[in-house]
Amino acid sequence: MSDVFNALSSPVRREILEMLKAQDMTAGEIADQLDVGKSTLSGHFNVLKAADLVSTSRSGTTITYSLNTSVVEDLLTSIVGLLSKNKEGKENA
Secondary structure (H helix, E strand, O other): OHHHHHHHOOHHHHHHHHHHHHOOEEHHHHHHHOOOOHHHHHHHHHHHHHOOOEEEEEEOOEEEEEEOHHHHHHHHHHHHHHHOEOOOOOEOO
């Protein structure tokens, strides 16, 4: 879970996830929409992949990124679970 929070700590990575929420995109399509160097963008992709927030598919030299919605759903479920606990650590009714 710490990998996920680390990945979400970057505004650039959050922007990438927001783009992928709308549609799968190639690395080039994402790069065209961000003002980030390709080597820096590659680092962001590696963090997102390590957190399992994105999945990739390769066709020749083209890499297409997709949002891994199951991990995002698990994250949201965990956050809701944390927020539903009161100060004594008991779940609210």
